[in-house]
Amino acid sequence: MSNNNKNYTLMDAKKAEEIVRSNVKKRKRKDIVLKSIGQFAIFVALSFLVFLFASIFAKGIPGFFQHYVTLEVNLDQKRLDPKGDLSADSLYSGDARKLVLEALYKEINPKGRKQKKAAKKILSSNAEIRVAQMVLENPSLLGKTIPITFALDDDIDSFLRGYIKRDTPERDRRINDTVIKFVNVLVEKNLVDYKFSDYILSGSASRSPEIAGVKGALIGSILTLFVCFILSFPIGVATAIYLEGFAPKNRITEIIEININNLAAVPSVVFGILGLAIFIGVFGMPRSIPLVGGMVLGIMTLPTIIISSRAAISAVPPSILDAAYGVGASKLQTMFHHVIPLAIPGMLTGTIIGMARALGETAPLLMIGMVAFIVDIPNSIQEPATVLPVQIFMWADFAERMFVNKTSSATIILLVFLILMNGIAIFLRNKLERRW
Amino acid sequence: MVIMNYSNNMKLETKTIGNIFADNPKITSRNVNVFYHDKQAINNVSLDVGSKEIISLIGPSGCGKSTFLRCFNRMNDTIDGCKVEGNIVLDDQDIYHPSVDVVPLRAKIGMVFQKPNPFPKSIYDNVAYGPKIHGLASTKDELDSIVELSLKNAGLWNEVKDRLQSPGTGLSGGQQQRLCIARAIAVSPEIILMDEPCSALDPIATAKIEELIHQLGKNYSIVIVTHSMQQAARVSQRTAYFHLGELIEVGLTKQIFTTPQDKQTEAYISGRIG
Numbered sequence A: 001m002s003n004n005n006k007n008y009t010l011m012d013a014k015k016a017e018e019i020v021r022s023n024v025k026k027r028k029r030k031d032i033v034l035k036s037i038g039q040f041a042i043f044v045a046l047s048f049l050v051f052l053f054a055s056i057f058a059k060g061i062p063g064f065f066q067h068y069v070t071l072e073v074n075l076d077q078k079r080l081d082p083k084g085d086l087s088a089d090s091l092y093s094g095d096a097r098k099l100v101l102e103a104l105y106k107e108i109n110p111k112g113r114k115q116k117k118a119a120k121k122i123l124s125s126n127a128e129i130r131v132a133q134m135v136l137e138n139p140s141l142l143g144k145t146i147p148i149t150f151a152l153d154d155d156i157d158s159f160l161r162g163y164i165k166r167d168t169p170e171r172d173r174r175i176n177d178t179v180i181k182f183v184n185v186l187v188e189k190n191l192v193d194y195k196f197s198d199y200i201l202s203g204s205a206s207r208s209p210e211i212a213g214v215k216g217a218l219i220g221s222i223l224t225l226f227v228c229f230i231l232s233f234p235i236g237v238a239t240a241i242y243l244e245g246f247a248p249k250n251r252i253t254e255i256i257e258i259n260i261n262n263l264a265a266v267p268s269v270v271f272g273i274l275g276l277a278i279f280i281g282v283f284g285m286p287r288s289i290p291l292v293g294g295m296v297l298g299i300m301t302l303p304t305i306i307i308s309s310r311a312a313i314s315a316v317p318p319s320i321l322d323a324a325y326g327v328g329a330s331k332l333q334t335m336f337h338h339v340i341p342l343a344i345p346g347m348l349t350g351t352i353i354g355m356a357r358a359l360g361e362t363a364p365l366l367m368i369g370m371v372a373f374i375v376d377i378p379n380s381i382q383e384p385a386t387v388l389p390v391q392i393f394m395w396a397d398f399a400e401r402m403f404v405n406k407t408s409s410a411t412i413i414l415l416v417f418l419i420l421m422n423g424i425a426i427f428l429r430n431k432l433e434r435r436w
Numbered sequence B: 001m002v003i004m005n006y007s008n009n010m011k012l013e014t015k016t017i018g019n020i021f022a023d024n025p026k027i028t029s030r031n032v033n034v035f036y037h038d039k040q041a042i043n044n045v046s047l048d049v050g051s052k053e054i055i056s057l058i059g060p061s062g063c064g065k066s067t068f069l070r071c072f073n074r075m076n077d078t079i080d081g082c083k084v085e086g087n088i089v090l091d092d093q094d095i096y097h098p099s100v101d102v103v104p105l106r107a108k109i110g111m112v113f114q115k116p117n118p119f120p121k122s123i124y125d126n127v128a129y130g131p132k133i134h135g136l137a138s139t140k141d142e143l144d145s146i147v148e149l150s151l152k153n154a155g156l157w158n159e160v161k162d163r164l165q166s167p168g169t170g171l172s173g174g175q176q177q178r179l180c181i182a183r184a185i186a187v188s189p190e191i192i193l194m195d196e197p198c199s200a201l202d203p204i205a206t207a208k209i210e211e212l213i214h215q216l217g218k219n220y221s222i223v224i225v226t227h228s229m230q231q232a233a234r235v236s237q238r239t240a241y242f243h244l245g246e247l248i249e250v251g252l253t254k255q256i257f258t259t260p261q262d263k264q265t266e267a268y269i270s271g272r273i274g
């Protein structure tokens, strides 16, 4: 060693500093390049997100509003309630439609059959039902003449929003000049309002966009997710507890493990086929009901919950297990007194992820017929229903211009539902999380 | 090969130097072998633990002290692939007999671990947990007094009596270890196993625990694994020296540390192995 020292003297400190300096520049440049690539990637991702949200909100927010007209309707007792018993039967068979139209004619004075036919296009088909319902709820209104607000037909709504333009040739327009003239009369008389829609949140599925709403689908989603949760959470957690805490390590448990992991990667539509074949085919359950939908989604969610619950359980420090066994706790006591309380936040995280995925799922539900056009709002898990994403999917398919907005509105509602659901779960998780 | 006379005229084969017997044995272990899968960690070890005796197990790292200690309360059962052979008798009962339930066994033999491991619960709940699951207290008052007495015996009462409901993990390392000792004695065991109970503690906390061990030795049999020869010398009456899974030498602590019979023991004691 000492002999070699003559040949290898250490570099002069000044020179070394110079070399280091010049290298520092190069290194810094590389750092900056890497940093800019990262920033650019984030920028691209963020702009996609911003673009997505901007387009959804730009279309969706107007979808929550619509145009209404207020008319003085004469609620003539004899004509509204022909049987005179104020029953729904009698009121719905009454002459509400004529009374509403008369109120409308009074404002716009149509002349002749042709003009009257045009005038009929102005109001939503729902107008007479609205009158009948109002009277049903409050019979003391009978005989009075009161102002009632009606939704305008979706074509009129489109026109008032400027989606249908006057300067397009008349035969290319969905509404003719006469109708436009009448609408303008109503606007000039200050009878038309643009306000928050009565129907988007409380209405059910309908072919008429002005009265279509998400209530049915929303309740369908809640019922379906409820079934999904009730099925997948207990089974998933119990499976995880068994596999982590009690199962012997042998071939069979190994095979089960591999299968669970594979199941998590199976495309969701396959679960729909499974549901169709087993629940509907073998067990003969009805189609389109939240019970079957929830069961299919529950099976789909199981692997996610099992995998994350197992991870949460195995993350519990072994020293805690030693401590519990050391004082003589049985396996079951160790599990339930020490392991599960520590693992619950992790289990809930997996459940949140699984449920969020289930909430947005369409494909497996299409397979079991939850895509049907269902007007009635479901009251139980055994009544036909549809769910939010399927509703969005159906609305996106409809031709009417106003459904474009409604589709985005429903998407916003789905997002809010998702955020609300996750918020509750995160709140619960933080509450259960021990901070020591 | 040394052949020793068993009390009832049975013969015992052992290579161990010194007297493996205790005058008034609480635990007698005979020809114990422990395997992790195919690897043998304990090789033909026989050793008695006397009642109200403090015995320390010493030896270089990896020689099997912890493994042997964990045989006494069957904590090895919780390790996959661990197999125990031989005969361990506690008060005339073979603890590895198929009919033995580990729950009452572990209630009888408390354990304190190397790293303090209080439950993530309150101080009170930490101590009360054992009595609760074993049904030792029928009323809240009884439980309260068990907790108080255990904490007093563990020398922790004065420090925590005003904050029994605060988390056990919020205590200092030494306090946590004494909490773990309190938790172990709360179920009224007869034997306490300690696996390097002071190795994570500073000298002052260590001194407190040693004093505590000394006190506890009046009422319990204590088996303590330690890396500190001074500690073994200070707290224990007997000392057993392990090497590569074998019990090399056992004897009175004073004698082991002053006049070890075996060369390996001497080398370890004088700091040449380890």
Ligand SMILES: Nc1ncnc2c1ncn2[C@@H]1O[C@H](COP(=O)(O)OP(=O)(O)OP(=O)(O)O)[C@@H](O)[C@H]1O
Pocket: B036, B041, B060, B061, B062, B063, B064, B065, B066, B067, B068, B079
């Ligand atoms: N869970 C296990 N699986 C496999 N081998 C193990 C396991 N635990 C311990 N061993 C092996 O058994 C032998 C004895 O280990 P043990 O933990 O009893 O040593 P020790 O004397 O307590 O050591 P230390 O003083 O470092 O704590 C070692 O060779 C170790 O590698």
Ligand SMILES: [Mg+2]
Pocket: B065, B066, B067, B195
């Ligand atoms: Mg050890």
